[in-house]
Every structure is written in C-alpha cells, then in structure tokens.
Amino acid sequence: MKLQHHIRSTLGWCLSIGIKLLRVVPFTTITVQITTLASQFFLLLAFFLPLKVIILLGSEKIPNYFPSAFQVLKKNHLIVSLSAAAAVCYVLYLLSELLIAYRCRQGARALLLRSAKLNMFENQEKIAVYAYSRFTRAMAAALFFVISTMTLLIIYPKLLVVVFGYTVLATLLCITAYNFSPKAQVHFQQNHSNILNALSATGFLLSFFCLVADFLYFPHQRIFHAVIAVLVMRQALQRLTSMVQDVVSLRMQHRQINAMFFQSQPLLEQRQNNQQLECLLSPSSREAWAETLMGQAGVDTSNGLQISWHQIDAVDVYAFHITVLDNENPQEYLAKLFGNNIATLAEQERLLLKYQPDLPSLKWLGHYLLHGVDCHLFRLNGHKKLIRRQIGDGVVAINEQLLRCEPARELILRFSRTRPYLEQRLDRNIIEPLRFVCSTPEEADKVERLLDSFELIVGRLNDLPRQIVSLDITSEALLVSASHQYQLSHWSSWRIEAVGSNWPVGEKERLCKAIEAARSQRPSLVNTTTDDIVLSAFMYSFEKFLLRKDYPAALRLLDDILAATEAEKPQKVGQESIK
The missing domain is CATH 1.20.1560 (ABC transporter transmembrane region fold)
Known part of the structure; x- marks a missing residue:
C-alpha cells in the first residue's frame, strides 16, 4: 500500500476514534x-x-x-x-x-x-x-x-x-x-x-x-x-x-x-505474514528451493529428489524429508525452515551444534539462507520416528547421552552470562506455599525439613558439574537410527543446568545406573556422589511443579528429595565430632 x-486510512480511523x-x-x-x-x-x-x-x-x-x-x-x-x-x-x-x-x-x-x-x-x-x-x-x-x-x-x-x-x-x-x-x-x-x-x-x-x-x-x-x-x-x-x-x-x-x-468490533488478531517463507512452503516451489539447498551443500541432485513433510512439533518451524535419488544408495536429509519471528531459536540451535558436536543429534550439515529464510540441513541415516512404546526408552536414552556429554566451555560461559542456573532460581518464597496445602502433620514436617536444608541443597547443586538440558524432547523430535541409536532432530530450546537435571523422576534406578556408566566416560563425575545427582534430578522437577502450582505433585517428591539431601548428613556429623 x-x-x-x-x-x-489513518486519518479516517483517527476521525472515528x-x-x-x-x-x-x-x-x-x-x-x-x-x-x-x-x-x-x-x-x-x-x-x-x-x-x-x-x-x-x-x-x-x-x-x-x-x-x-x-x-x-x-x-x-x-x-x-x-x-x-x-x-x-x-x-x-x-x-x-x-x-x-x-x-x-x-x-x-x-x-x-x-x-x-x-x-x-x-x-x-x-x-x-x-x-x-x-x-x-x-x-x-x-x-x-x-x-x-x-x-x-x-x-x-x-x-x-x-x-x-x-x-x-x-x-x-x-x-x-x-x-x-x-x-x-x-x-x-x-x-x-x-x-x-x-x-x-x-x-x-x-x-x-x-x-x-x-x-x-x-x-x-x-x-x-x-x-x-x-x-x-x-x-x-x-x-x-x-x-x-x-x-x-x-x-x-x-x-x-x-x-x-467499539461495541461492534471483536478482537481480530493479525496473522504475521512472511511472504518469502510462504512461497518456499508452497508445494509448487519446494523442488526448486530443495535443489538450490542441496547445491549449496554440495549434494548432486541430477538423478532427481523427493520431498515430503516431516512433522517437527515446534511452533513456526517447518521441516521436510528430502530424499536424493541414486541408482544404488538414495540419500536422506532433513531440512528445517525457521520463521522470521523465531530467528533467535534458530541461532540458539546453530550455536549449540557448532560448539557441541557430541550431542545425540542428527548429523548437522550447516546453516543456509533461502531467500532470507534460515534453513538448517541434517543428514538422515535411515532414521524413523518412534512408536508409542519406544518413547519412554527414547527419553531416557537421550538423557543418558546428555549425562555423559561434557558441555563446551564457550556454551557454559555464554549461558552463565545470560540465564540463572537451577540453584540460583530456587527461592524459599516459592516453597513456602507448600505449608498451606499440607493435610497431615507428616507432610508439614517434610516441608519444614526441606526448608531447614535449603542452604545445603543450594550449595550441593552449585558444586555439581554442568550438563546440557534439552527442552525439545518430544515424540515428534525423537528419532531412532537404523543402528537403533536414539537421537533428536530439534535443539532450539536448551539450557545448561546441574548434572542430572531433566531426568524423568520415575526412572530413579536407571538414573543411578546411568551415573555409574557415565563416570567411566566423563572425568568430572568421578568425585561426584550419586545422591547429589539424584537430588539435582528431583529438584529440577520439584521446581517445575512449584511454578505450575502443582503442589500435590511437588509434595510427592519430598521423600526422595529428603532422602538424597540427608544421605550424607550422618557422615558429616561424624566428621565434625572427630574434629
């Protein structure tokens, strides 16, 4: 216009107002x-x-x-x-x-x-x-x-x-x-x-x-x-x-x-238009930009290619499964297009994949611009989406691999300058409301014991090594390779927290086994107690329940939190008495 x-039109609108x-x-x-x-x-x-x-x-x-x-x-x-x-x-x-x-x-x-x-x-x-x-x-x-x-x-x-x-x-x-x-x-x-x-x-x-x-x-x-x-x-x-x-x-x-x-006018939300992105998403233009993308990545498409939609379960992220035809061995790729309003998430994924190559991720081939639209290209190796009964094992497998992954120093520095860690976010004020929902003296006693141990918990979390936490572990982002390796196709939302964070709290036994296995591959875990890592896992979930005001679920975690918190107290008391 x-x-x-x-x-x-603005003058007319001003006149009516x-x-x-x-x-x-x-x-x-x-x-x-x-x-x-x-x-x-x-x-x-x-x-x-x-x-x-x-x-x-x-x-x-x-x-x-x-x-x-x-x-x-x-x-x-x-x-x-x-x-x-x-x-x-x-x-x-x-x-x-x-x-x-x-x-x-x-x-x-x-x-x-x-x-x-x-x-x-x-x-x-x-x-x-x-x-x-x-x-x-x-x-x-x-x-x-x-x-x-x-x-x-x-x-x-x-x-x-x-x-x-x-x-x-x-x-x-x-x-x-x-x-x-x-x-x-x-x-x-x-x-x-x-x-x-x-x-x-x-x-x-x-x-x-x-x-x-x-x-x-x-x-x-x-x-x-x-x-x-x-x-x-x-x-x-x-x-x-x-x-x-x-x-x-x-x-x-x-x-x-x-x-x-105005009484007669309802709230009409304007949909954000991105003409370049909509043009790329159009079925009539997919093959053209896919050939351009493959050419930028150095992939020969002379034998043709096939493109199909790949659901990624992320807002304003559009993914396509690209198969480059070959007489003997067709090659599969995953191309993700990011909307302009989530350019920050695209940059976060690039940053993580650049500095952390040992992630449980698809092989990243690079970042490309298609008519001003961010595109991330990955290599698929016979990857398939999980069936429902595999999802639980897939979530645990991804967390096991992240437990063994030592975060890059550059990522730790950038994250620490940007966001607070779990122990920095924890505050007595978000725990206090638990007192109001206790229905038995036993529950009230557990809350008081937790508050009494608050400084101890924060200190133990602060002393733990760090690990990368993915917030994109969904059923659509989880893939399994031809060699039965679980991997993620999306890494836009990630954090760095105390090791053990984001572990499924219902899998405590598997966490303990994963910790023992990770110690042989990650030297920073050698001198870290299992109870401290378990405490981190439960406190991470505990914080999420408190923020969602799901107090009954938070109360159910108190037994495990207190068990992990008080596990070393007798030993410390004995050491203090010897001194």
Whole structure:
C-alpha cells in the first residue's frame, strides 16, 4: 500500500476514534484537551521566562524591546518576579500532568464500561488508559499546532510560510521515497521516530536561518516578536512530531483499540505474514528451493529428489524429508525452515551444534539462507520416528547421552552470562506455599525439613558439574537410527543446568545406573556422589511443579528429595565430632 493511502486510512480511523471519545466521554475528553493545552503553555513559559532572566542578568538595565509594562519595574524586582513566575509555571505544569493522568484513567474506564465486553487480553485496562491518553494528547498536539499557526500568522507571517512550505515539501519527499524505494520503505517502518525527529529538527534550523536572514537584510523594529516566534515555532514542530508519532504508535495497535472502544468490533488478531517463507512452503516451489539447498551443500541432485513433510512439533518451524535419488544408495536429509519471528531459536540451535558436536543429534550439515529464510540441513541415516512404546526408552536414552556429554566451555560461559542456573532460581518464597496445602502433620514436617536444608541443597547443586538440558524432547523430535541409536532432530530450546537435571523422576534406578556408566566416560563425575545427582534430578522437577502450582505433585517428591539431601548428613556429623 502506498504511503498516501496509509495516511488517508489513518486519518479516517483517527476521525472515528475522536468522534467516539467525544460522544461517549465528552466532558472528560474536553477537560483533557484543555488541561493538555494549559500544560504545554505552562511548560513553554517555564522555559521562556528563564531566558528573559538570563538576558536581564547580562544587561545593565531592562532592554528596550521588553514590554512597556516591565519598564516601570526595577531590574532586580523584575528578575525575582520572572524567576518566581517560571517556578509557578513549572508547578502548574506538573499539576496539569497529574490531572491529565487522572482524567485519562476515568475516560478509559468509562469507554470500557460502555463497550461491555469480556476481558480480551491481559492488562486490558492499562492498555486502554495508555491508548486513551496518547490519543487525547495527539488531539491536543494537533490543536496546539493550529493555535501556534494562528499565532505565527499574526506576529510573523513570513516564518509561517517557510514552516508550511518545508512541511509540505518534506511530506511529498517522504511519500515519494516510501512509494518507489523498498529499502526506504523498510527504513520508514523500522525507524519512523528517528526520521520524524530529524525532519522536525531540520525544519526548525531551516526556519531559524530564514528568520536570521530576514533580520539581517530587512528592517525590523520588534525583536521581541522574533523571540516569541522562535519559541512558538519550535514547540509547534515538536507537537506536530509527537502527534504523528502517537498516531503511528496507536495505529499499530488499532485492532486492540477498536475491540476495546467499539461495541461492534471483536478482537481480530493479525496473522504475521512472511511472504518469502510462504512461497518456499508452497508445494509448487519446494523442488526448486530443495535443489538450490542441496547445491549449496554440495549434494548432486541430477538423478532427481523427493520431498515430503516431516512433522517437527515446534511452533513456526517447518521441516521436510528430502530424499536424493541414486541408482544404488538414495540419500536422506532433513531440512528445517525457521520463521522470521523465531530467528533467535534458530541461532540458539546453530550455536549449540557448532560448539557441541557430541550431542545425540542428527548429523548437522550447516546453516543456509533461502531467500532470507534460515534453513538448517541434517543428514538422515535411515532414521524413523518412534512408536508409542519406544518413547519412554527414547527419553531416557537421550538423557543418558546428555549425562555423559561434557558441555563446551564457550556454551557454559555464554549461558552463565545470560540465564540463572537451577540453584540460583530456587527461592524459599516459592516453597513456602507448600505449608498451606499440607493435610497431615507428616507432610508439614517434610516441608519444614526441606526448608531447614535449603542452604545445603543450594550449595550441593552449585558444586555439581554442568550438563546440557534439552527442552525439545518430544515424540515428534525423537528419532531412532537404523543402528537403533536414539537421537533428536530439534535443539532450539536448551539450557545448561546441574548434572542430572531433566531426568524423568520415575526412572530413579536407571538414573543411578546411568551415573555409574557415565563416570567411566566423563572425568568430572568421578568425585561426584550419586545422591547429589539424584537430588539435582528431583529438584529440577520439584521446581517445575512449584511454578505450575502443582503442589500435590511437588509434595510427592519430598521423600526422595529428603532422602538424597540427608544421605550424607550422618557422615558429616561424624566428621565434625572427630574434629
């Protein structure tokens, strides 16, 4: 859509919103308009009067261009009076802003009550107050610009011609650039606030230079009018810029605003479109981009290829099974396309696969860009999805391999700078609610014992080696190779936690066996007790239950947590008695 069409539709939308506000809450809206204008007037005086005081401080007497009413006062008295007036104006400005905020809350609540709808999203009233406040301020800014225009027309019409000429020229240039340059269109959409501020500052400087040239080459008697004109012009351009910024910001949320303020309009969520991705997903274009991808990976596709959908069970990730035909040995690949709104997840997967090659993962062949869309390519080796009875074994097998995998130092450094570990997230405050759901004295006693051991638990978790934890272990992401090796096809969501984290708590015996097996392959586990790793596994699940408010499930873990926590207490007590 061309920019002028955007402007026309936005003006129509603003007109309908303005009529709605004046019809439903007229007194509140008019009050906010008047108060906002008064606020801007007081702010203008609060900045204007100190300039006069500075001029008086630097002169021996009251300048002749000051109003005649000031000439009868003594210089010191005038300085004190203007300084006091500036302070009073600033106080009135602050009081006006408080009144505006109060009336905006009232107006927004009245509009929500009038629409008589269910809550459509979180913080609805807060968003309504924000929208009402910004729109009424935009209306006041437009009115202030009109009043400023009339003031300039009276005291300095030449300057008004320059300002209007520049405004029209800048608008036409922006429309032309937006309509005919895709790159400029992207810049306008992403940096409209900076562009508007730059245009406003440029307009002020251009107008100021014209004013200076006018006074240098043409006779003028009242310099006081020029000072007022400069201040009014600057404030008018600032208000015009803020008005456009407010309207653009509100227009981006027009679906929510329409749903909140208009009874007949439900909340319509806009689906995010990615034309390049949708084009790649189209069946008619799959073979073309698959050949391009294989060519970038150095795979010969002269004998043809076959493409089929591969369900990955991840939001906005689209996977395809690509079979490159060969007379003797067809080759299988998995290509994953990532939507633009989850580019961070694609980057996380690349980072993990780059620094951690010994993961239970498909062989990663690299990252490629297809028309700006992130694509990860993997090699399949007769991999199949698991049947239902294999899923439990697959989850345990993946965790066993992660238990034996020493995280790369680079990953540990990056994660520790970004996210807290399990022991850093644990807090007494999330355990306290367990006291309220205990139904027997035995349960209450277990909770108290856990709280008494809290520092000990945190310390033991902190001393454990680290391991990579995958949050993508789902039935769709689990695969089994032709050699019966379980592997994951998706690694976008991963963490680094204390070793043992994310182990299925129902498989405690298999965890103990896995720990013994891992010690022979991972030196950092040699001096780590099995109870500490078991404690980590149960505390990781314990935290998840607490965050989900599943307190009965959390209570059921207390026996195992306390058993692992208190396993070494007698030994430590004996050592302390020997000392």
